[in-house]
Amino acid sequence: MEGAKANTGGLSGWLEERLGLSAIREFLAHKTVPVHSGTMWYYFGGITLFLFVIQVLTGILLLLYYRPTTTEAYESVQFIVTRVQFGWLVRSIHSWSANLMIFTAMVHMFSVVFLRSYRRPREVTWLSGIALLCLALGFGFSGYLLPWNTISYFATKVGTDMAASLPGIGPALARFLRGGEDVGGATLTRFFGFHVAVLPGLTTVLLLVHLILVQKQGISSPPWVERKFQAQGGKAPQMPFFPNFFLREMMAWYAALAVLGSLAAIFPWELGEKADPFASAPAGIRPEWYFLAPFYTLKLIPSHVAFLEGELLGLLGFGLLAVFWILLPFWATNRQGMERTRLVTGAGVALLAYLATFSLLGYYK
Amino acid sequence: MIRRPALLLLFLLPVAAPAKDSCVECHTAMESAPALKFSKDVHQRRGFSCADCHGGDRNADDQDAAMSKAKGFRGKIARAAVPQLCAHCHSDANLMHKYMPQQRVDQYELYQTSVHGKRIASGDGAVANCVDCHSVHDIREVKDPQSPVHPLRLPETCARCHADAAHMAKYKIPTNQFEEYRKSVHWAALAQRGDLSAPSCASCHGNHGATPPQVSSVAAVCGNCHALVEDLYSKSPHQPAFAAMGAAGCVTCHGNHGVRLPSSAMLAGDKSVCAQCHTADSPEGKAAVEMAGMINGLNAALKNSDQVLRQAASSGMEVSEAMLRQQEAHATLVKARVAVHAFRVTAVSQLAQSGLAAAAETRRAGENALKERDYRRMGLGVALLAILATMAGLWLALRAIERPPQAPAGAGRR
Numbered sequence A: 001m002e003g004a005k006a007n008t009g010g011l012s013g014w015l016e017e018r019l020g021l022s023a024i025r026e027f028l029a030h031k032t033v034p035v036h037s038g039t040m041w042y043y044f045g046g047i048t049l050f051l052f053v054i055q056v057l058t059g060i061l062l063l064l065y066y067r068p069t070t071t072e073a074y075e076s077v078q079f080i081v082t083r084v085q086f087g088w089l090v091r092s093i094h095s096w097s098a099n100l101m102i103f104t105a106m107v108h109m110f111s112v113v114f115l116r117s118y119r120r121p122r123e124v125t126w127l128s129g130i131a132l133l134c135l136a137l138g139f140g141f142s143g144y145l146l147p148w149n150t151i152s153y154f155a156t157k158v159g160t161d162m163a164a165s166l167p168g169i170g171p172a173l174a175r176f177l178r179g180g181e182d183v184g185g186a187t188l189t190r191f192f193g194f195h196v197a198v199l200p201g202l203t204t205v206l207l208l209v210h211l212i213l214v215q216k217q218g219i220s221s222p223p224w225v226e227r228k229f230q231a232q233g234g235k236a237p238q239m240p241f242f243p244n245f246f247l248r249e250m251m252a253w254y255a256a257l258a259v260l261g262s263l264a265a266i267f268p269w270e271l272g273e274k275a276d277p278f279a280s281a282p283a284g285i286r287p288e289w290y291f292l293a294p295f296y297t298l299k300l301i302p303s304h305v306a307f308l309e310g311e312l313l314g315l316l317g318f319g320l321l322a323v324f325w326i327l328l329p330f331w332a333t334n335r336q337g338m339e340r341t342r343l344v345t346g347a348g349v350a351l352l353a354y355l356a357t358f359s360l361l362g363y364y365k
Numbered sequence B: 001m002i003r004r005p006a007l008l009l010l011f012l013l014p015v016a017a018p019a020k021d022s023c024v025e026c027h028t029a030m031e032s033a034p035a036l037k038f039s040k041d042v043h044q045r046r047g048f049s050c051a052d053c054h055g056g057d058r059n060a061d062d063q064d065a066a067m068s069k070a071k072g073f074r075g076k077i078a079r080a081a082v083p084q085l086c087a088h089c090h091s092d093a094n095l096m097h098k099y100m101p102q103q104r105v106d107q108y109e110l111y112q113t114s115v116h117g118k119r120i121a122s123g124d125g126a127v128a129n130c131v132d133c134h135s136v137h138d139i140r141e142v143k144d145p146q147s148p149v150h151p152l153r154l155p156e157t158c159a160r161c162h163a164d165a166a167h168m169a170k171y172k173i174p175t176n177q178f179e180e181y182r183k184s185v186h187w188a189a190l191a192q193r194g195d196l197s198a199p200s201c202a203s204c205h206g207n208h209g210a211t212p213p214q215v216s217s218v219a220a221v222c223g224n225c226h227a228l229v230e231d232l233y234s235k236s237p238h239q240p241a242f243a244a245m246g247a248a249g250c251v252t253c254h255g256n257h258g259v260r261l262p263s264s265a266m267l268a269g270d271k272s273v274c275a276q277c278h279t280a281d282s283p284e285g286k287a288a289v290e291m292a293g294m295i296n297g298l299n300a301a302l303k304n305s306d307q308v309l310r311q312a313a314s315s316g317m318e319v320s321e322a323m324l325r326q327q328e329a330h331a332t333l334v335k336a337r338v339a340v341h342a343f344r345v346t347a348v349s350q351l352a353q354s355g356l357a358a359a360a361e362t363r364r365a366g367e368n369a370l371k372e373r374d375y376r377r378m379g380l381g382v383a384l385l386a387i388l389a390t391m392a393g394l395w396l397a398l399r400a401i402e403r404p405p406q407a408p409a410g411a412g413r414r
Helices: A002-007 A012-017 A021-030 A038-061 A072-084 A087-114 A123-147 A151-163 A170-179 A185-217 A223-231 A241-266 A289-300 A310-326 A341-364 B002-014 B022-029 B033-040 B079-090 B093-099 B109-114 B115-121 B131-132 B155-164 B165-171 B177-180 B185-192 B199-207 B217-224 B227-234 B237-246 B250-256 B283-314 B320-342 B345-402
Strands: A032-034 A239-240
Touching: A012 A021, A021 A241, A032 A038, A032 A241, A038 A087, A038 A185, A072 A087, A072 B320, A087 A123, A087 A241, A087 A341, A087 B237, A123 A151, A123 A185, A123 A289, A123 A310, A123 B199, A151 A185, A239 A241, A239 B109, A241 B320, A241 B345, A289 A310, A289 A341, A289 B033, A310 A341, B022 B033, B022 B199, B079 B093, B079 B109, B079 B115, B079 B131, B109 B115, B131 B155, B155 B165, B155 B199, B155 B250, B217 B227, B217 B250, B227 B237, B227 B320, B283 B345, B320 B345
Parallel strands: none
Antiparallel strands: A032 A239
């Protein structure tokens, strides 16, 4: 009897017996995605995931040659981009996809806000998504230092100085980040550790949580779409996830790959000059684009406001803003269960306008 | 324990009463120029008063008592007496140590060795003394950009007398030094680039011990900065020849106050300085033309590879190693120009060959980078085509999946 079972279905039967693939097939056959005017925004979560996978793959390739010491880091990256076959492409794709990933993650976050996808019972999905965005920013901050060039060195100095100005935990936090009193070899080693071990570990766990929650609760339809079809006594139109949505998502991935490849080939990521801790900071130093808005805001705040230091006041303001934003699903509905639609849209538009305006000002001024 | 009313009184007391100075009080009220200028004077800021130079009693309210000869009042200081008066404090190491520990105290001694000092000692009151250069009653520290002896202002200060034909008439010395200096490479470095270490009048002539460099010392003056050139020149055939003629070294070819930016045109062509002594068909004239050709060739090769490297770098190609090598090649060009002062073709040719080899190497690196750029762009084009083809395939597959099922043939007839 056992022998007969093993023989049925050939390889697929063999795999079915061991992996239970029919359950996955069954799940995919019944999984659907809402169809409405904003369906295109659903692709950005998948594009972010695709770019993350590219990050992991190119990161592993870079690890084969990169050496995290102050005497070798810059030279090893220089070796990668000048001597290693397609090393320039791998490094350029790694850097560009990091930036594109943060961009698409932000687009995904704002689409969740404007399509109201954070609503009950998806609060934990929202929180895990915000945590993933913070981890992506952490990847950006830690990875920026690794080539050990002038800009990255001084940007890390400025960034860790900001951490040091926090009340209470500031100095200890800055010492923890730097591995000493100033940015140096110890900072490079631990930023490398954060970048290739701590952050990927945390991200993998959170990403799994995020994806499981998305599968468990399905993809949310905007309330106005639900209301429209409920009024007509029907259900909002859906498309099968597999193959209809999946094929469209693949097209989006290919489009992302085309953009990424073009950027990497036409504008190879610069290496700059090796960091010199004894040199003075170069003029016009600024962080990566995703930190520009807070950076420029802090520049505008006077050195002292009343009894508080300007920088501290700015950081406290950003802290409050972050808490307000993280808790969005909890204040987006009042005690009577009514949605604060205008407040959420207003907050989303205001944050988007602030980030766009201050990033541009920070870049051009 | 201080009681509250007593504590209040503490606030009513002045923090520190300024020292009385009746000279400044009266002369300011009279709107006298020296008193008005004195507030900007470094001596005033260090607590010195009019009476410290002019004598008298700064504490006396009465005019006669304040300017009493019995209290040492000297009134206006004679020009010839100014250096000694300044030296009273500035040559006193103990006193100067209190105010400016790093300040030298040999200015007066040096001044006595200078042409200015010697002439003033012989009764010529028209020559420069301390206040002619440092100003008077509003004396500032040398590092103060408003000081007339600040490096950026010193040439103009010297020119106040030395460019004044009437003033210089009786000394029978030229008055075009400042005009010439303003055309020089040294002035460009000082005034246009703001390089405070660039030479001005005092760098060659000295400041307090100002003396014109003699013919034998000119090379030493230039060699203070241009040590390598001086070394090559001293071993060259020109050194004994110029010395025998009584001609100065560097200035014979480069001039003195109006030193222009040297170029290979000094060796060959219409503006050749070599041609002033050597005919074009003499071995020396031919050597000069050969050296100029080598330097021009290296310069052109470097410009060419600079252009290729810039183009590669602006395309985002990593050419930093070639750029570094290119910097070395540029340094070789500088060395080749310096080597001209050995006046031997071999000295220049060795460096020129090495520079040309480096320039060829960096040019090749730049050209390879540009080829690599084109290869990458071609690869991108192929990849984009493949991506587009795949996307088109996916789109066709989607259309096929989502096409509404067609009714079987003949179904409509029933």
